[in-house]
Amino acid sequence: xxxxxxxxxxxxxxxxxxxxxxxxxxxxxxxxxxxxxxxxxxxxxxxxxxxxxxxxxxxxxxxxxxxxxxxxxxxxxxxxxxxxxxxxxxxxxxxxxxxxxxxxxxxxxxxxxxxxxxxxxxxxxxxxxxxxxxxxxxxxxxxxxxxxxxxxxxxxxxxxxxxxxxxxxxxxxxxxxxxxxxxxxxxxxxxxxxxxxxxxxxxxxxxxxxxxxxxxxxxxxxxxxxxxxxxxxxxxxxxxxxxxxxxxxxxxxxxxxxxxxxxxxxxxxxxxxxxxxxxxxxxxxxxxxxxxxxxxxxxxxxxxxxxxxxxxxxxxxxxxxxxxxxxxxxxxxxxxxxxxxxxxxxxxxxxxxxxxxxxxxxxxxxxxxxxxxxxxxxxxxxxxxxxxxxxxxxxxxxxxxxxxxxxxxx
Numbered sequence: 483x484x485x486x487x488x489x490x491x492x493x494x495x496x497x498x499x500x501x502x503x504x505x506x507x508x509x510x511x512x513x514x515x516x517x518x519x520x521x522x523x524x525x526x527x528x529x530x531x532x533x534x535x536x537x538x539x540x541x542x543x544x545x546x547x548x549x550x551x552x553x554x555x556x557x558x559x560x561x562x563x564x565x566x567x568x569x570x571x572x573x574x575x576x577x578x579x580x581x582x583x584x585x586x587x588x589x590x591x592x593x594x595x596x597x598x599x600x601x602x603x604x605x606x607x608x609x610x611x612x613x614x615x616x617x618x619x620x621x622x623x624x625x626x627x628x629x630x631x632x633x634x635x636x637x638x639x640x641x642x643x644x645x646x647x648x649x650x651x652x653x654x655x656x657x658x659x660x661x662x663x664x665x666x667x668x669x670x671x672x673x674x675x676x677x678x679x680x681x682x683x684x685x686x687x688x689x690x691x692x693x694x695x696x697x698x699x700x701x702x703x704x705x706x707x708x709x710x711x712x713x714x715x716x717x718x719x720x721x722x723x724x725x726x727x728x729x730x731x732x733x734x735x736x737x738x739x740x741x742x743x744x745x746x747x748x749x750x751x752x753x754x755x756x757x758x759x760x761x762x763x764x765x766x767x768x769x770x771x772x773x774x775x776x777x778x779x780x781x782x783x784x785x786x787x788x789x790x791x792x793x794x795x796x797x798x799x800x801x802x803x804x805x806x807x808x809x810x811x812x813x814x815x816x817x818x819x820x821x822x823x824x825x826x827x828x829x830x831x832x833x834x835x836x837x838x839x840x841x842x843x844x845x846x847x848x849x850x851x852x853x854x855x856x857x858x859x860x861x862x863x864x865x866x867x868x869x870x871x872x873x874x875x876x877x878x879x880x881x882x883x884x885x886x887x888x889x890x891x892x
Contacts, residue, residue, distance in 0.1 A: 485527050485570035488536065493524040496533040497557045503800045504554030504588045507538055514707035515540045518700070525574065527567040534560035535567045539575075546883045547581025547876075553630075554588040568615050576875040581883075583873040585617065586630070594864035596635075596652075598847030601863070608868055617871040624845035629694070631842030632869050635854065637827070637862035640836040644828055655859030659824055662817035665719060666727050667790065669825055672714040677701045680714050683792040683808035696806070701794075708796060715825060716792040717818035722785035725776040732769035738762055775815075790818035795826045801837040802830035823860055838862075 490509060497503055505511060512522045519542060526536040537556035541548045552571075558564060568585070575583045589608050593601040613619050623632060642650050648659060672680055681698045688695035704712060739762050746755050779788075791809035795802060804826060809819055823840075830838055840862065844851040874880045 483529060485525060485567060485574055488524050488526045488533065490524055492526070492533065493536050493538070496526065496536045496559065498799065499559050500557045500800065502588065503557050503798065505796045505798050505801075505803050505805075506554035507536075507557050507588075508711075508798060510708045510711055512538050512540075514703055517703040517707060525571075527563050527570070529560075529563065534558070534563055539571075541575075541578070541580075544581055545887070546879055548575075548579050549582050549584075550575045550578070550580045551584040551586075553584075553586050555585075556587075565611055565615065568612055568617070572616065572873050572875070575873075580873075580875050581880055583875075585612070585871045585873075587612075587868045587871070589868055590865045591622075591868045592866045594866065596858050596861060596863055598845075598864060612871045617873050620870040620872070622866075622869060626693075626842060626844075628870065631845075632867045633843045633845035634865050634867065635840040635843050635857040635862055636865055637838045637840065637860055638836065639827060639830055639838055642827075642831065644831055647824065647827055647831065650861055652859050652861040655820070655861060658817055658859055659820050662820045665816050666723050667717050667719050667816060667818055667821055668787065669715060669717050669821060672716060672792075674702065674705050677705060677714060679716065679789060680792050680794070680808075683716070683789065683810070684806060685808075686810060687808035690811070704794070711797050713795045713797075713826075713829070714792065715795060715822055716789050717816075717821055718787040718789045719813075719816060719818075720785060720787050721776055721780040721783055725773060725780055728769055728773050728776055732766060732773065735762060735766050735769065739766060788813075790816055791822060793819070793822045793826070795829070797830065797833055797835060799835065801839050802826055802833075802835050804838070804840045819856065820859065827860075 490512075494509055497507060512524075515538070516522050520540040521542065523539045523541070524536065525539050526533045528534070535556050535558050537552045539550060539552055541550040543549075556564075556567065571585070572583070587608070590605075591608060592604045595601055609619060620627065625631075639647075648656060651659060678698060681695075681701060684695050701714070705714065739759065742755060742759050742762065746752065746759065749755065789810075790813040791807070793807040794805045796805055797803075804823070807819065807822070827838055830836075840857045840860070843854040843857065843864065845866065847854070849855075
């Protein structure tokens, strides 16, 4: 009947019982946050010694007090006392010297189909539950407020096997993945001393898209904290192997064309065979163009494996997560990110994980969101999270210090 600190082990036991939980509410994330300089507190609401709600509450000093935050939480197994949890949370952080508290719940506010059409009503009561307790709501937003999206693209894997996964993709997604598999691209998991390769990809991508990338030490800390629960995956291609592969396939195609031409000499009026010949000849010419492109890449990069794209995937019992990624536009024609997506879903199925969260999209459905268009290839759905809620124990003090900071930065 109270909000209290609990042990790491009690927190770990509780979150394993939850049907829905973010990787942000795991012991691995607590370790990462600790490495990044945050103080960690495991808190819970108990009823008759049974934990119903728990969370990682992390904090660090700020001018005039401390900043506290619960991100993608709390973890809920019984919701009956959720309002009590949020009410007592305010008192809990106030006693610990909080100047600011941020709460970003993981509850879903509304469900949508893959194209952004609502599948159910808005759960406005989730927002009023907090605002009536004195939390300030940032509002329902699109884009990436604070660098974190409220709109997630997700895919249910519960009825999908390794054999049926490809069939579950969209009409555009299936041929995209099939095409990507024709180039000879290799996927592999990076070791810790190779993380600079991942950082190079994400740096290039962040510079191109104008967002702030994590530093190398963050990725190293992430690797150390999550262990086997995370994969830094890269897709690479050897352009000599690629050229040889094209040469072999074109030769096989040339043999088919020669055989078809011989048949046409015997039956020159067969419209079906003439159409087949035109189609195969077009494919042959395409191979010639691809070989020329492969030769140019071979001359530029040599015969070593060249990284095309990379992604960081996280695995929890409740869901697999597509967290960070990057790619080089020069290699877009090889569709390497699609192979990485197939990989994480296959790995999730092997691990018995039935839900895949591809994370952020803009929440704008006018065709302008290229990230959404890519994720739609995998035929999922969309969920909208609640957003960000704030509590200021001493609002006048916070407002004064915040104004002072703005003045000093001028």
